Amino acid sequence: MSLPAQLSEGLELLGLTLSPEIQARLLAFLALIQKWNQVHNLTSVRSPETMLVRHLLDSLAVLPYIGGPRIADVGSGAGLPGIPLALARPDWHVALIESNHKKAVFLEQARIELKLKNVEVVAERVESFHPKPEFDIVISRAFSDLVDFVRLAGHLGLQGSSGGMLVAMKGIYPHEELVQLPAQFTVEKILQVPVPGLEAQRHLVLIRRA
Numbered sequence: 066m067s068l069p070a071q072l073s074e075g076l077e078l079l080g081l082t083l084s085p086e087i088q089a090r091l092l093a094f095l096a097l098i099q100k101w102n103q104v105h106n107l108t109s110v111r112s113p114e115t116m117l118v119r120h121l122l123d124s125l126a127v128l129p130y131i132g133g134p135r136i137a138d139v140g141s142g143a144g145l146p147g148i149p150l151a152l153a154r155p156d157w158h159v160a161l162i163e164s165n166h167k168k169a170v171f172l173e174q175a176r177i178e179l180k181l182k183n184v185e186v187v188a189e190r191v192e193s194f195h196p197k198p199e200f201d202i203v204i205s206r207a208f209s210d211l212v213d214f215v216r217l218a219g220h221l222g223l224q225g226s227s228g229g230m231l232v233a234m235k236g237i238y239p240h241e242e243l244v245q246l247p248a249q250f251t252v253e254k255i256l257q258v259p260v261p262g263l264e265a266q267r268h269l270v271l272i273r274r275a
């Protein structure tokens with residue numbers, strides 16, 4: 066199956082309707098990661114078909130469970146899940162927070178090449194970033210355990226009265242990490258999210274201030 070056909074089938078299975086133009090831009094993002102991967106090690110995933118599942122569909126699978134309009138992607142790496150979310154929801158503002166210089170340069174290049182007007186690249190450590198207003202959703206994938214996530218990034222969305230939420234994208238159900246969560250945070254929901262073509266499990270942990 067061609068890559069565009071694989072993407073449109075995956076989106077259909079996720080129940081997402083994205084225009085042909087947005088689908089083409091999602092594939093352009095994958096092509097950009099592949100190009101940079103030849104020189105810089107942005108991701109260990111090499112095949113475009115596997116990247117499509119593990120990077121695009123996995124990122125987009127969270128869409129039904131989150132709302133905008135202000136999203137922070139903590140430890141964004143190659144822009145995951147932030148860039149697919151920004152492409153799929155042009156009316157949201159997405160901040161990609163990444164402390165590694167080489168990866169932040171890639172993110173800036175992706176922002177320019179993909180003409181992502183709704184993306185901001187924050188090339189610093191998340192704990193030093195104190196934006197106003199806060200974010201509605203603070204999301205991370207493969208960033209840290211839950212305790213460090215709330216410790217380092219909680220201030221981005223849970224300080225004020227805005228009712229922000231932290232969303233951790235986890236693999237298997239994170240029993241041990243949940244037990245260690247400080248009492249000032251409460252787990253609102255844990256959802257098992259199916260990702261088309263992904264064998265591994267994906268859980269979303271939704272956290273609010275207690």
Ligand SMILES: C[S@@+](CC[C@H](N)C(=O)[O-])C[C@H]1O[C@@H](n2cnc3c(N)ncnc32)[C@H](O)[C@@H]1O
Nearest residue numbers: 140141142145162163164165190191206207208
């Ligand atoms: C394992 S990668 C995950 C990247 C991406 N989220 C993904 O799922 O492919 C974790 C990223 O977090 C970044 N990172 C680690 N500590 C950070 C911090 N304190 N502030 C911002 N970024 C950080 C690292 O540079 C790295 O790119």
